[in-house]
Amino acid sequence: MLKMLENIGAYTLTGLEQTGRTLNLLLLVLWELVQPPYRFYTIVRQIYFIGGRSLSLIVISGITIGMVLGLQFYSILERFGSVNLLGAGVALSVIRELGPVMTALMVVGRAGSAITAELGIMRITEQVDALECMAISPNKYLVAPKVIAGMISVPLLTAVFDFVALFGGYFVGVVMFGVAEGSYMNGMIDAVEWEDVRLGLIKSIIFGVLITLICCAKGFYMHLTKAGSQGAEGVSFITTDAVVLSSIAVLFSDFLIGAIFS
């Protein structure tokens, strides 16, 4: 019993410590951002890495999710005889919820894990130390570009996801089940308010920062955790950890943002 309490306490402490470090990293990144030199090129490269190379994944998952939604909503709405609400249903759920969340989760799996592994390896092979010894701030050189790239590319990817998902829903509803095109499109346009788009945008920006920050912090501070002395195994451990943690963070903050803004 005592042992269990002890464990809970230890976990809580580690958790708090890591949260603190992550927030600290955010502050450091923000601080570095306002100081020259500005690294546009590095940021562009990171946007390509996080955004560009996730694009095909986003398109495929977007269209699949859109089609699944079309199917589900159609079979539900048909029971109540209101298939003309299909467009509205698909559009609202994609723009408000599924778009930002699914995109963020995809980016976590595709780019977040790579970020953690990269920084973790750089840490254990002394590359981060080397940067520091060259008087190049690792925060500014390594972490800041990734966080900014996350903040920019996740909303863009979300927009792509939304677009193809709506197309997927349209395809299932109109082309497969023969819902009238006019009622589908009009229902969609009438139902979606600026507020919904704004909510989706806010979510995706916050998710972008959140996942890159968590994944960066996990790798960057690897040496401060137990994994730091475990070499390659440690890297795999923190990578898994980062993916799990940032996925949970996305889902939980999705709820929080939803609760605050509606």
Added chain:
Amino acid sequence: MECSIKPEAGYDLLQLSGEVDMHFSPELRETILDKIKDGSPLLIDMGNVSYIDSSGIASLVEGYQTAKTANLPFGLLNISGAAMQVLTLTRLDKIFSLYTNAEQFRQEL
């Protein structure tokens, strides 16, 4: 770190003094390249150079290469001990034309 140009008979004498380091070598490079563009042979007096770092050496190398392409004489005068050691280490002493007096350079023109 000072650098002044004295036109001599048939060539320009670039007098360097002090420490040639990373702050100064961009200026050195520009001065050398400008002079070569003007088409005059260049002799660089290194006698008063107390220290030259690798960016300074690199500027000299680039100047020498540019002069060579333009078929212009390019010489280093009175290279001091410390600078000479750096040149030897980088095996550049074999590349540059080194002189101990300006007269020698003038005669070779």
Added chain:
Amino acid sequence: MTDTSAVENAITIRDLVVDYGTRRILDGVNLTIPSGQIMVIMGGSGAGKSTLLRCILGLKKPTSGSINILGTEVNGASTRQMQALRKQMGVAFQGGALFSSMSVAENIQLPLREHTRLDDSTIEIMTRIKLDMVNMLPHEHLMPAELSGGMTKRTALARAIIMDPKLLFFDEPSSGLDPSTSAELDDLIILLKNSMRMTIIVVTHELDSVFKIADHIAVIGEGRILETGTPEQIKMSTNVEIQDLLHRKPRENVVDADAHLRRLVGEEE
């Protein structure tokens, strides 16, 4: 204490203590490193060599004590001061610590691109000069993953000296290298000292290179400096631990049979 006024000290360390958790890694280290010479810090593994190095480099904060590098007090230095100091220090890490996404040449140029406003052509030439010094010129386009151990170390050395630092740190130059490659590296270190007038600090446990390159040796053991002196002085040292280190005394064959048995079956003594 021979050097009083003739040689100024590049680094002065006073009463350095480092605790890691409850363990004391460094226990009151005092060390002065004279300018323009090669100081080898040697000691067995776990003696605290690398912790001492990390403290000097400002990568680890000591628990107490002071480190003065080129007149700057490292503890309590502002970020700006520390950056200025670091531009005068070059570090070749044990594993090279080359950036894997950049080629050999790009790795070496990074400090120049970050800190100077030199022209591209100047940077290119400087890079080639340094690559030529370490005999890596033919390999400038290779990626770090394609390099052998010796090439990695040489590239790391070239990167460490690209800014013409006053201080050069070399962590375990010969680890993982065959004897001839490691001897080449030793020659290079001596050459750098003579022609570039650097203060060079080498951390190693490799005896062959220690006595070949060192002007001064500091032997560290169990978190303390056991002795400092010239290679001759260290060879003549009467300190038992140093003699053990120098002669790699084989393990004692006579053991307490009972104690040994207990150890093998895992009973705590």
